[in-house]
Amino acid sequence: MQPQSWPEPDPQVAAAIRAMYRGRREAPLAVQVRDRLGELFPDAAFADAFGQVGRPGWSPGRLALVTVLQKAANLTDRQAADEVRENLAWKYALGLNLEDPGFDHSVLSEFRSRVVAHGLEERVLDLLLERLQTLDLVQAGGSQRTDSTHIVAVVRDLNRLELVGESVRAALNALAAACPDWVDQVLVVEEWSRRYADRIDNWRLSASKTKQHELAVQYATDGYTLLQAVYAPASPGWLRELPAVQTLRCVLVQNYIRTPDRAGRLRIRQRERAEDGGDGLPPAPIRLASPYDTDTRWSAKRDLFWNGFKLHVSETCHPQADGDRPAGPNLITNVTTTCSTLPDSKALDTIHQSLHRRHLLPARHYLDSGYPSADLIVSSAKDYGIALVTPVLLDTSPQAKAQQGFAAHDFTIDWDRKRAVCPAGKISATWNDVVQDGVAKTVVAFAALDCIPCPTKEQCTSSRKGRRLSLYPRELTEAIRTARAQQQDGTWQRDYALRAGVEGSIRQATHTTGLRRARYRGLAKTHLDHTTSATALNLIRLNAWWNGHPLDRTNHSHLARLQLRLAA
Known part of the structure; x- marks a missing residue:
């Protein structure tokens, strides 16, 4: 493969495109991408996956664009190869003339195998985001939101x-x-x-x-x-x-x-x-689930049981007042494909590392309750400067669950003097730094002589001895207490409602590109499919933004529209 610049659109093809889409008719996605973004995927970006000697092959950069357009239209390899031969919009985007025969559909499979073999699964998404950064359509800082969804493996389910x-x-x-x-x-x-x-x-x-x-x-x-x-x-x-x-x-x-x-x-x-x-x-x-795909695993989440993978989608999000045009399209900044059994909290640091590599770290990251922990809240702020906007799990002590009596947050912790003060004013007797289940903690105990005669003992502990507290290190304890206090505020809850939009993005991804079921075997190829799909969704959103279309794709029935009109 000898890297070369893409040829300009063929004059005959360009003239036909202009004639077909004259006036108010909008040009297809492929045409708009070529006109506005030019040579989006240069050949040189894929040079590591190809040799410099041997029989010449098709341009890898243009094959990458074909793969993205294929996902945008949810086509098979054979259908995508037919589009290259027959669709004038695709010929225009690829710079092909009318007589160009295209390629055999098996070339797309070979291209994906080369990309995966050389670790270039995220290259197309990286290239698009780099271009959008130069156009100020996506930048570091601001707000982003992340959520996960299940992916069903392409192999059969076996007991x-x-x-x-x-x-x-x-x-x-x-x-x-x-x-x-x-x-x-x-x-x-x-x-x-x-x-x-x-x-x-x-x-x-x-x-x-x-x-x-x-x-x-x-x-x-x-x-x-x-x-x-x-x-x-x-x-x-x-x-x-x-x-x-x-x-x-x-x-x-x-x-x-x-x-x-x-x-x-x-x-x-x-x-x-x-x-x-x-x-x-x-x-x-x-535990293996199939002899034909050793990466897939059985997993369960609430009432859902599936054999496959898990996908984490991160996108920008812009707070929007009613009736105002959004500041820009919400664009996908990262997709992470993991084993289905990996908890969401274990994937968060990997997500932040990918965003850091792309220079797209957010200032505020909206997540559901499956992602955060006290350690992640602290480390995200310290290592990446990210404030996690997420509901943390509430105190699970018997007093907190019953919402009566004295829970841990009712005690005053004096970290400098290494002591705790209970609501009755008694001071702790011991302060011990220990390791419980591999986690560093501090165990604070109150003297039995203080607790047993205390008139509020029944509200505090059922132990025959004194009350004991098990605390995380100071930084983690203060972070989790602050987060629990914040999420009780109505302003915080209204702000957190911004996170819900990522579920619509996942719905768009599964509906438009067919992401719910994996197309290929293995985690690496499945991740390539996800990054290509994310790139395709970004192009679809950019196309809607360029043409002034609303980004809300919610379909309302006639009855629902009538109800909304009457409510207004």
Whole structure:
């Protein structure tokens, strides 16, 4: 690949575009992007993913634009390749002439694989945001908001029994493709084909628990037999390095235990949950859910249970008075794709690091209650200068829950003199710095001689001894107390209502680009799909802003419009 500047739009194509969209008709998105942003994705930005010798290929910068336009229209690879050949607006944006045949649709898949292999998943979003920064459409500071949503994996949902059987089948197919002669010599192909030729979930499992258990042991026996043959000294060493073989090993270890009996024979039994008296299954973050996508995980959130990933979307947000035109379009500044089992609070620092790399850190960051912690509130302000606008979890002590008696916030903490004063005026007896569950805390205890005769003891503690307080370090305790006090104020609650708009952005993303279900296997390619979709959504929003369209895309029925008119 030799980086070159994009050619100017072909005169014939440009003349046809001007004729078709003369007057009040708005030009399509692709035309407006080329006219207003020019060469948005230069070839040089993708040079690391391509060699400088060999057969010439298609311009990677223009392939990046095709991928973004593809997401904006929610097209398949074949449909996108057809648009390049047939759509004059796309030819105009790419600088192609009327006779240009375009490319085969498989080029798009190869392009994505190269981008992922060289760690360029975020390049298109970075390039767009850099251009918008030069146009003063997005800047550091101001306000941003973030929320997460679930992403369903592209692979089939399998229960534990189907997972093991499908893992054996996947390993067999990989071995048969890689070294068919070895499979023919070592295995009885006809016998194995009888059980594993078709997908495991193609037939209905028996309702009998006994038969299901027998089938589970049979799958495990076949799996161990296959691995024993692969790891035999006479077998080629490279066979054991096949990904499907390694996945089978992991699935068997996670779901079965082999123990010797009195005769020395290995007995296979399934792992059961520790709470059910079993040996325990691996924790959810490392438990495989499919042999065809080892990055996807089962996860649950309230009443939602899904197999896939989690997406965090961050966008700018502008406070807007009623009837006023917004100061600018709300633009997506970052998307982070994580394992579905990762808590939102664990993703926040990664989000801030990405925004810092793009020089787009906000001054105020609006989040829901799943993101903050006392440590994050303090570290975000100290490391990035970001004020987190988010409801923190309330005090969970029995007194706070009952809303009667003395909770921890009713005690005065004198950090300098290392003591606490209770509401009755008694001073703490001990002050100890400890580590609880790996977290540094301070345990403050009051003397039993002060607490037992106290007339307000029943409102304070049910302990036979004195009251005890478990405090985070000073900075964290003061931050969490301040946040809890602020969120009780009506002004804070009205300001926090700005966060709700990000849910509409997630709805637009899932509706316009089909983000709810992943298109590709693996976390890296799924993240590339998300960054491309975010870039496409930004272009759609910019197009609406350029043409003066309202950014509110809420669809109202005729009855709803009548109700709004009557209410006005």
